[in-house]
Amino acid sequence: MKKYDPFENVQTVMEQAAILGKIDRRMFEIIKNPQRETKVYLPVEMDDGSIRVFEGYRVQHSNIRGPFKGGIRYHQNCDLNEIKALATWMSLKCAVANIPYGGAKGGIQVDPSTLSKRELCRLTRRYTYAIEPLIGADKDIPAPDVNTNAQTMAWVLDTYSMLHGKPCPGVVTGKPVELGGSRGRASATGRGVVIATQLVLKTNGVDSLDGVKVAVQGMGNVGANAARIFCHRNACVVALSDVSGGIYCESGLDADAVSAFLEEGHLLKDYQAEGVSHISNTELLTCDCDVLVPAALENQINAEVAEQLRCRYIVEGANGPTTVEADAILEQRGITLIPDIFANSGGVIVSYFEWVQNIQELTWERSQVNEMLEKLMTASFGELLEERKKTACSYRMAAYIVALRRLLYAEDIKGLFP
Ligand SMILES: NC(=O)C1=CN([C@@H]2O[C@H](COP(=O)(O)OP(=O)(O)OC[C@H]3O[C@@H](n4cnc5c(N)ncnc54)[C@H](OP(=O)(O)O)[C@@H]3O)[C@@H](O)[C@H]2O)C=CC1
Numbered sequence: 147m148k149k150y151d152p153f154e155n156v157q158t159v160m161e162q163a164a165i166l167g168k169i170d171r172r173m174f175e176i177i178k179n180p181q182r183e184t185k186v187y188l189p190v191e192m193d194d195g196s197i198r199v200f201e202g203y204r205v206q207h208s209n210i211r212g213p214f215k216g217g218i219r220y221h222q223n224c225d226l227n228e229i230k231a232l233a234t235w236m237s238l239k240c241a242v243a244n245i246p247y248g249g250a251k252g253g254i255q256v257d258p259s260t261l262s263k264r265e266l267c268r269l270t271r272r273y274t275y276a277i278e279p280l281i282g283a284d285k286d287i288p289a290p291d292v293n294t295n296a297q298t299m300a301w302v303l304d305t306y307s308m309l310h311g312k313p314c315p316g317v318v319t320g321k322p323v324e325l326g327g328s329r330g331r332a333s334a335t336g337r338g339v340v341i342a343t344q345l346v347l348k349t350n351g352v353d354s355l356d357g358v359k360v361a362v363q364g365m366g367n368v369g370a371n372a373a374r375i376f377c378h379r380n381a382c383v384v385a386l387s388d389v390s391g392g393i394y395c396e397s398g399l400d401a402d403a404v405s406a407f408l409e410e411g412h413l414l415k416d417y418q419a420e421g422v423s424h425i426s427n428t429e430l431l432t433c434d435c436d437v438l439v440p441a442a443l444e445n446q447i448n449a450e451v452a453e454q455l456r457c458r459y460i461v462e463g464a465n466g467p468t469t470v471e472a473d474a475i476l477e478q479r480g481i482t483l484i485p486d487i488f489a490n491s492g493g494v495i496v497s498y499f500e501w502v503q504n505i506q507e508l509t510w511e512r513s514q515v516n517e518m519l520e521k522l523m524t525a526s527f528g529e530l531l532e533e534r535k536k537t538a539c540s541y542r543m544a545a546y547i548v549a550l551r552r553l554l555y556a557e558d559i560k561g562l563f564p
């Protein structure tokens with residue numbers, strides 16, 4: 147089997163959408179590749195006095211619609227190619243949501259579970275120092291992604307602010323509320339996944355989540371918040387997983403209890419409760435459910451998995467969990483997929499609200515944030531439905547066509563000088 151390449155995957159999907167949406171080829175070439183790719187080497191003193199040099203990246207795909215925007219990932223398999231794909235998805239996502247941002251992504255090749263908190267802090271500060279010339283509230287605004295969180299953003303913010311001699315809250319989003327973060331940002335991506343699910347179910351005549359069977363892969367920021375909100379809205383969360391494996395309960399899991407267990411530092415392989423059995427990652431993906439939410443990493447639903455799926459809907463919490471080969475099989479099998487660049491846009495939408503609050507020196511109530519999130523996602527879903535009507539295509543193609551049109555329209559009116 148051919149090795150999965152995330153950047154090749156996103157470029158292939160863009161090509162398909164460009165053909166289907168009759169996108170101007172000349173302009174399309176401009177956004178196929180990122181505007182800037184940066185690689186940095188980060189020397190960090192370990193707690194035992196040794197020095198390790200880590201590789202870090204920041205890829206800035208497009209800033210035609212506004213400042214570059216996108217998270218920072220810490221993962222042992224992270225490389226420049228993955229970050230290029232993630233940065234491209236950010237440009238497309240911000241265009242679908244119609245928020246005034248371009249796309250970027252950053253990362254460090256590191257397994258953060260092998261570092262102490264002090265080592266992680268030093269690594270984050272060194273990374274921020276290295277990319278400082280590239281970022282800023284009106285240039286490029288990082289946020290959390292896999293294995294980074296509000297604490298990481300606090301370190302980025304503090305390092306950047308020290309270098310600028312003043313507090314610069316707008317340089318990052320997803321920071322702690324006490325340092326200018328927005329209420330509702332921590333749960334926003336998961337909340338958006340639930341909103342996306344409700345929107346597609348409604349289109350198919352299902353008006354409530356009551357008893358809808360959901361399986362969620364990944365119990366991090368996105369997966370855990372989505373699972374908890376699904377439970378609060380009376381869905382039946384039958385399966386959950388983390389890197390150690392999955393758990394299954396036909397009558398429904400208590401996502402709050404599972405989250406609390408994980409927050410104590412345990413792994414799901416050690417979770418015990420009545421009626422709960424342990425399953426593999428593949429068993430989770432292929433379990434009998436209405437809605438499958440992949441919320442871990444890329445390349446989880448490949449052609450082989452796609453043939454075995456037993457869900458009716460896939461709502462992509464993760465970026466790039468489904469390969470282009472699997473997409474074709476899902477269409478053939480009549481499984482409806484709600485694509486990442488719409489389904490997980492709740493995070494960057496609330497990041498946008500956070501940035502607006504920072505610029506205006508205001509703080510919004512949580513209810514205002516959540517209402518505005520729902521409003522923006524509902525409007526954007528309406529545009530996908532319109533495009534589907536016009537082009538008779540999948541939700542993925544509709545989202546890419548909407549995004550490409552917006553990006554290329556902005557390129558076109560700007561002109562190409564110099
Ligand atoms: N954070 C955000 O706001 C946004 C995130 N995303 C995307 O959502 C996805 C998840 O991000 P996020 O929740 O922030 O990351 P986290 O680091 O918070 O969580 C990742 C989760 O995935 C689990 N995981 C890792 N590898 C596997 C695997 N092979 N099989 C099953 N589970 C696995 C991890 O398990 P363990 O904890 O045991 O390692 C963890 O539960 C990513 O694709 C990210 O790009 C998209 C939009 C916004």
Ligand SMILES: O=C(O)CCC(=O)C(=O)O
Pocket residue numbers: 215216217218236239287288289290291319320465490491493494495497
């Ligand atoms: O909140 C943000 O700015 C970006 C979050 C992110 O990295 C993503 O949507 O993939």
